[in-house]
Amino acid sequence: MATDKHYEVIIIGTGAGGGTLAYHLAPSGKRILLLERGGYLPREKDNWDARAVFVESKYRAKEAWLDKDGNPFHPGVQYYVGGNTKVYGAALLRFRERDFGEVGHHGGVSPAWPLSYTDFEPYYTKAERLYHVHGQRGADPTEGPASAPYSYPPVSHEPRIQELCDDFRRLGHHPFPLPLGILLDEEDGKALHNSACVRCPAFDGFPCLVNGKADAQVICVDPALEHSNVELLTAAYVERLETSPSGREVTKVIVRRKGAVEEYAADIVVVACGAINSAALLLRSANGKHPGGLANSSDVVGRHYMRHNCSAFMAISRDPNPTVFQKTLALNDFYFRSDDWEYPLGEIQMLGKTDGEMLKGEAPGWAIWKPEFALDFMAEHSIDFWLQSEDLPHPDNRVTLNPHGQIVLSIQENNLEGHQRLKAKLEAILTEIGLHDVLMPRALYLGKNIPIGGTAHQAGTVRFGRDPKTSALDVNCKAHDLDNLYVVDASFFVSIAAVNPSLTIMANALRVGDHLLDRLGATGDSK
Ligand SMILES: Cc1cc2nc3c(=O)[nH]c(=O)nc-3n(C[C@H](O)[C@H](O)[C@H](O)COP(=O)(O)OP(=O)(O)OC[C@H]3O[C@@H](n4cnc5c(N)ncnc54)[C@H](O)[C@@H]3O)c2cc1C
Ligand code: SF4
Numbered sequence: 001m002a003t004d005k006h007y008e009v010i011i012i013g014t015g016a017g018g019g020t021l022a023y024h025l026a027p028s029g030k031r032i033l034l035l036e037r038g039g040y041l042p043r044e045k046d047n048w049d050a051r052a053v054f055v056e057s058k059y060r061a062k063e064a065w066l067d068k069d070g071n072p073f074h075p076g077v078q079y080y081v082g083g084n085t086k087v088y089g090a091a092l093l094r095f096r097e098r099d100f101g102e103v104g105h106h107g108g109v110s111p112a113w114p115l116s117y118t119d120f121e122p123y124y125t126k127a128e129r130l131y132h133v134h135g136q137r138g139a140d141p142t143e144g145p146a147s148a149p150y151s152y153p154p155v156s157h158e159p160r161i162q163e164l165c166d167d168f169r170r171l172g173h174h175p176f177p178l179p180l181g182i183l184l185d186e187e188d189g190k191a192l193h194n195s196a197c198v199r200c201p202a203f204d205g206f207p208c209l210v211n212g213k214a215d216a217q218v219i220c221v222d223p224a225l226e227h228s229n230v231e232l233l234t235a236a237y238v239e240r241l242e243t244s245p246s247g248r249e250v251t252k253v254i255v256r257r258k259g260a261v262e263e264y265a266a267d268i269v270v271v272a273c274g275a276i277n278s279a280a281l282l283l284r285s286a287n288g289k290h291p292g293g294l295a296n297s298s299d300v301v302g303r304h305y306m307r308h309n310c311s312a313f314m315a316i317s318r319d320p321n322p323t324v325f326q327k328t329l330a331l332n333d334f335y336f337r338s339d340d341w342e343y344p345l346g347e348i349q350m351l352g353k354t355d356g357e358m359l360k361g362e363a364p365g366w367a368i369w370k371p372e373f374a375l376d377f378m379a380e381h382s383i384d385f386w387l388q389s390e391d392l393p394h395p396d397n398r399v400t401l402n403p404h405g406q407i408v409l410s411i412q413e414n415n416l417e418g419h420q421r422l423k424a425k426l427e428a429i430l431t432e433i434g435l436h437d438v439l440m441p442r443a444l445y446l447g448k449n450i451p452i453g454g455t456a457h458q459a460g461t462v463r464f465g466r467d468p469k470t471s472a473l474d475v476n477c478k479a480h481d482l483d484n485l486y487v488v489d490a491s492f493f494v495s496i497a498a499v500n501p502s503l504t505i506m507a508n509a510l511r512v513g514d515h516l517l518d519r520l521g522a523t524g525d526s527k
Contacts, residue, residue, distance in 0.1 A: 007033040008520065010253055010266035012238045012281070015083020016505040017489030018272030019216030019224075020127070024513035026224040028522035033264060034221070034230065035255060037237040037273075038079035041086045041217075047209040048202040050357040059087060059207060065276075066402060068410035075276070075409075075455045081234060082217030083274060084456065085502065089204040089327060089386075090181040090213055091349060092133045092503040094124045096335065097144040099497035103336075106343040107415030108392045110495040114466045114475050117144050123507035128179070131214040131506060135179030142332040155180050156189045158323045161350065164383065165329055167433040178330040178349055181214035181502075199325045204352025233257065240285040241269065241485070247289025249484050268516060271462075272489040272509075275305070279399040279461035279491060280407050282472075295462070295472045295479035295487075302400055304393035305411065306460040306496040309346070309419040313426075314354050314382040315435045321383050326353040334425050335498060345422040346389030346498040354382045383435065385426060389419035390498045393460050409455075457501050462491035476515045477508070488512050 008030040011018045022034055041059060046052035053059065061079050064072040080086045097117040103110040125148045128135070134152040137143070154177030157165055168175040182203075183196035191198045197212025211218050224230045235257055242252040250269040255262045271278045279302040283293040293301050327350045334345035356379040392415050400408045465471025468480035477492050479485040488509050490501050497504075517523060 005033070005264050007031045007264065007266040009033070009268045009270065009516070010035060010264055011270045011272055011488075012253070013037075013083060013272035013274065013277070013489060014081050014221050014232070015216050015272065015274060015489065016085050016502045017509045018270065019082060019085070019220040020130070020506045020509035021270060021272065021488050021513050021516075022224040022230065023130070023220035024510050025516060026227040026230050028517055028520060029227075029229050030520055030522055032224075032230045033266065034224075034232040035236040035238055035253065035264070036081050036232065036234050038081060039234045041078075041080040041082070041207050043209055045209070047207040048200065050202075050206075050355040053087075053206050054358045065407040065409055068408065070402075070408075073453050076453050077274065077276070077455055080217070081221055081232070082215045085215040086207050086217060087205055088213075088215065088456075088502060089352065089500070090131075090215070090502075091327070091330075091500045092128065092131055092179050092181045092506075093499040094144060094146075094507075095120070095497045095499060095504055096142050098336065099495065099499075103344065103390075103495075105390065105392060105415050106417045110390055110392055110497075113494045114464060114471075120504070120507055120511070121145070121147060123511045124503065126510050127503055127506040130510075131181040131219055131503070132183055133179045133181050133214075133503070134177075134184065136177050139174075139176035140330070140332055141174050142335045150179070155182065155184060155325070155328050156186060157328045158189060158325065160317075160319075160321045160323045160383070161326060161329050164433075168331060168429065171429060171432060173331060173333050173429070175329050175331050178328055180327070181219075183212050183214055183218075201324050201326075201353050201355065203325060204327050206352075236262075238273070238281060241271075241281065241294055242285070243287060243289060243294070243482070245289075247287070248482055250294075250482060266484075268484050268486065268519070270486045270488050271491075272487070274489055275458040275461045275491040275493075276399050276407060276409065276455060278487055278489055280401060282462065283399070283401050284405060290481065295481050295485060297481050298469055298472055300395075300463055300470065300472050302461050303395045303398045304460045304463055305397045305399060305409070305458065306391050306393055306493065307411075307455060308457045308496060308498070309389040309391050309413065309416055310454070310457070311387050311419070311423065311441060312351055312384065313387065313423070314378070314384045314440050315430050316378060316440070317381050317383050317435055320380050321353075323353055326350050326384060334422055338421065338425060341418075341421055343418055344390060344498065345418045345425065346387060348422065348426055349386045349388065351384035351386045354379045354384050356380075387419065387422050387426065388498050388500070389415070389422055390496055391415055393463070393495060399461055457490075457496065459490040459493040459496050459501055462487045463494050464492040465494065477512045486512060486516070
């Protein structure tokens with residue numbers, strides 16, 4: 001049965017982009033509808049069960065996408081209220097100032113954004129405050145200027161990580177507390193009685209059973225829904241967007257929900273489905289006026305897919321590593337260059353602590369490689385690292401649809417030399433400070449066991465820019481080709497830098513939110 005409902009704003013997707021935008025617009029009093037294909041992530045013991053989360057992939061989307069040769073794979077995406085932030089590691093870093101300009105890499109050029117760090121800075125500050133980012137200004141030598149200190153102190157290191165930090169410093173490096181979005185109040189390294197987060201080992205890649213993680217549902221969607229002008233429909237899969245005969249306005253949002261097709265309409269339609277699904281939705285919505293897909297006269301929709309060159313490693317320490325909450329340290333000393341190389345290498349962060357169950361899930365590879373180590377012993381002695389380097393936006397790294405409407409993801413890895421060198425740098429440092437001299441790859445984190453399935457940091461498929469010939473969105477993230485269509489998720493990225501993407505997605509949602517409030521003649525959240 002078709003329903004016909006008109007809103008002032010429809011936001012499709014409730015993750016880092018859509019959820020943050022909803023929060024910002026909610027106080028305006030405008031009628032806002034959130035359409036989310038998932039439901040609420042169930043709160044249950046399995047949220048913190050490494051086997052359920054990493055080995056059985058309990059919370060991952062069950063759908064299959066295809067690689068460029070037509071082979072199916074299961075992408076690392078989760079469809080819930082809050083989107084992928086329900087499981088993210090909440091490392092919330094700003095792009096560096098230089099990341100907004102053109103940066104030369106060994107593998108090519110990382111293109112300039114149409115806006116600068118200065119344009120984003122006020123929104124970074126707001127997003128950090130909103131998402132309870134705990135950090136320390138000035139500790140990371142590569143960070144840009146900030147208009148305010150962090151509102152929350154850095155998450156404290158446990159003794160083994162403090163020791164690692166001291167070792168890094170002794171060698172002349174500049175480790176810094178990893179900025180984390182977390183609802184933690186602590187004293188002497190212990191969560192206070194009224195802290196939502198209890199500093200458990202399940203921070204990174206797990207959902208939080210006690211809502212201690214600053215995710216988009218907890219921080220933005222739930223508070224937005226306290227406003228009577230905001231509605232949320234879950235299990236509402238947006239199939240396609242229809243336009244007026246001129247093609248200039250989206251006039252209908254076609255939703256599949258509980259087996260029925262429903263239609264909604266709005267003055268402004270915002271797509272925030274995540275970079276791959278947003279591109280897919282625009283491509284699915286092709287019509288006579290937009291034969292290559294909506295907003296795609298430039299033919300860039302779906303192209304320039306990026307997702308970082310990244311890897312997870314564990315180093316085996318001679319001493320046990322009893323750390324519970326390990327993800328507190330990062331190093332950017334090789335972000336733009338190293339002493340022996342003129343190109344960017346990337347960022348080093350700590351990972352959540354390896355657990356014996358996770359290793360058992362990866363066992364076959366390990367068993368061949370290091371049969372002499374018991375997996376539990378390794379987990380007890382491991383120190384775990386996340387290495388992240390920039391991949392470059394290539395037009396042939398892209399999302400398309402096959403004739404059945406299935407998502408096809410074509411990727412050719414690029415700019416890998418910097419990443420290899422980053423790993424070598426970390427290995428050299430760890431050897432110098434007496435850790436085991438081999439870094440062992442961790443496969444299950446972020447779907448690294450199937451490289452193409454590692455879609456956690458997906459970005460860039462509906463890029464913004466000033467030239468309608470080379471970008472799909474203008475600088476306000478409005479489609480060049482349409483008057484009422486916006487895209488406010490990771491799709492708008494022109495390049496991906498080597499820091500985690502979410503803070504930039506959130507800051508941009510607040511920035512676009514200000515533009516939309518102006519357009520609607522309204523005021524919204526002013527925090
Ligand atoms: C394990 C893991 C760890 C991560 N760690 C970090 C980290 O430490 N720091 C960081 O910055 N980033 C991290 N990320 C990445 C981060 O989660 C994403 O960059 C971010 O969530 C992307 O925001 P988005 O708004 O683009 O999309 P999402 O957050 O994915 O939101 C998209 C939403 O749209 C919905 N949707 C999709 N298609 C449709 C449709 N057709 N109809 C209706 N709804 C739809 C989805 O269900 C989802 O809710 C991590 C990701 C993962 C998976
Ligand atoms: S560390 Fe804190 S935020 Fe993370 S899962 Fe545990 S309680 Fe939740």
